[in-house]
Amino acid sequence: MTQTIAPPVASTFDSLDPRTGTVLGSYPVHTADDVAAAVLRARRGAQHWAGLTAGERRSRLLSWRSVLARRADELAAVISSETGKPLDDARLEVTLVIDHVHWAARNAEKVLGRTAVSVGLMMANQRATVEHKPVGVVGVIGPWNYPAFTPMGSVVYALAAGNAVVLKPSELTPGVGRWLVESFATPSGSPDGAPVLQLVTGFGETGAALCTAGVDKVAFTGSTRTAKRVMAACAETLTPVVLECGGKDAMIVDADADLEAAADAAVWGGMSNSGQTCIGMERVYVVDAVHDRFVELVAAKARALRPGPTDRASYGPMTMASQVDVVRSHVQAALEGGGRAVVGGAESVRAPYVDPVVLLDVPEDNLAVTEETFGPVLVVNRVADADEAVERANGGTYGLGASVFAKARGDELAGRLRVGMVAVNSVISFAAIAEVPFGGVGDSGFGRIHGADGLREFTRTHSVVSQRFALPVKLMSFDRGPRMAGQLVRALRLTRGRRR
Structure with a gap:
């Protein structure tokens, strides 16, 4: 009996210029094990990055912005070759990227830092603060039509919020993803073995692996059909998602x-x-x-x-x-x-x-x-x-x-x-x-990138309530007495029972 041997799975793939079919470069097809290893490294990177002060992260991101600005034509050339769009259109895309890096870096501390909130009459002896902490490791799955601007709307805001990022670009534009990751490496100051921004390349299977590799959030841009599969995969581990699925x-x-x-x-x-x-x-x-x-x-x-x-x-x-x-x-x-x-x-x-x-x-x-x-x-x-x-x-x-x-x-x-x-x-x-949040409703997805909402999208809200002084009567105690609840209701009628 003849045994059929399955053909070997390709370990690399080529990026092509869609205008000519010219091979622009070869890239690895990262497996599920490769992706899991990248996320593990990112976990160490996240600890390092979150451990920096907001000012230190800002300084590193602004240094990256400077790199992008100085090398804008170089990045535009990579975008143009992999997408086929005219060079000036690619340059326009790069300018948008630079502006978003600038805004996110300069505003993250103000948007996400600890702020005091009102405690109300009933809890007048308390002090309350709210801050937004990084979720940890964010997986970003980018598209091919705007291969720098669109994924960077998640990458930059996730980094500014204190997270490490693993980027999986489209298989049609891996060179743009590699360029962005490599350009970040020098100004980021990441220690060896703890990278803050990493690249994984491949096809749909690589993106699917990223969804189940233990990341703390996934940001996806692509079709509604694929977004549903991403969401289903992430649901297995209750991994939250932000989805931008196109529009009409x-x-x-x-x-x-x-x-x-x-x-x-x-x-x-x-x-x-x-x-x-x-x-x-x-x-x-x-x-x-x-x-x-x-x-x-x-x-x-x-x-x-x-x-x-x-x-x-x-x-x-x-x-x-x-x-x-x-x-x-x-x-x-x-x-x-x-x-x-x-x-x-x-x-x-x-x-x-x-x-x-x-x-x-x-x-x-x-x-x-x-x-x-x-x-x-x-x-x-x-x-x-x-x-x-x-x-x-x-x-x-749709509703984008x-x-x-x-x-x-x-x-x-x-x-x-x-x-x-x-x-x-x-x-x-x-x-x-x-500063304007970007995202849709319905089949266009949910969640927001860009602006203050885009920064908060990659954080978890952390609230702390501290007692400033003890009240003569304990409201939240079995020792409060039988009449205290009734007295509280009467007080609230006087202060909250008005129509205005």
Whole structure:
């Protein structure tokens, strides 16, 4: 009888330039044992890092910021080669990273440090403080579309909060992850054998291993489907998670909007980075009175875009080859479902590039409206008024970001949208402001990165209540006497029973 021998599992994989297929580097496929060993080392690193003063951590992070700033073009070149995006787009990504490192380093102590809180009348003899302590080791699983900016929104805030981090970048962009980790090593001052920021590389199995390797929290960015698997794996050990799962972001254009600005924002928000942006515009709801003029402006701007392999191109290729099929299926579904293309069409999908596509009158239950396309495809639908636009924008299962272009009702409409973040008369601007929390609701996930909420996300709240002096009557004692509770209720009626 012949015995079938399974082929050996590859121990390395290659990173490729999606524009040319050129091999950029080879990286190890880290096993579950490798990941567990990294987490064990990180545990020692966490003890060292948390043992530093807040000022010492701040100094090291600001030194890292300086490294990133001085070597910004070097990092941008790595991003550009692994994602295919034009170099200037990669440079823009790096500037956002630097700003977040700066803000997190300078504000962590103020946000997380011990603060006194009110104790109330009943506990007037007590003193209460609240502080936020690091959770320990954080596992970060990053995406490929913004391979520096997105994972660093967790990495930097986790580090600033006093944690050690194990980063697992996408298998499409391991070089960016390695560059970030190596750039941190010198200014961090970590002792040998106790690294504060480490890298593990590989495919989905490596990320799954990170979820079960004993980390104290997992920060994941990726698809909703994968996020559910991450959450299920972490549930086995009650490991908390923060999940950013993409979206189907909508723009609302009201009758009094600046149409030129709105059209420019829609095209850039929907098609920059080849449309591979979780907070990119995919649906635009335009009030009937200005719909036709808005479509004219959008169509003209979209037709002027030229994807390609050079830095002069408007945007680059689809970074993940399989995403081309997703884009193709959404465009076909829209056209077969009654929508019409005013720019591009099925012929626009020519792997590894996708030319701009602008679709009109796509039914709300169509795949191109309900599911994330993640390509340079914009669906523009007519609505009677802005209230209908809000209803449609809120009709899906995602809830990450949104944009509103309006003069009179901008803030009001923004407040009614079921999303985590809204830009009024701009697009994606919330991602560029370090102090603004970033995250979604529904199928877009939960938890927040960036800002004060992003710092607290990687901590555990620690409360301490200390008695300042003894009261003549013990409220929390079996010796308090039979009448004390009744007297306390009467006192509370006088002080708390009023309507104001």
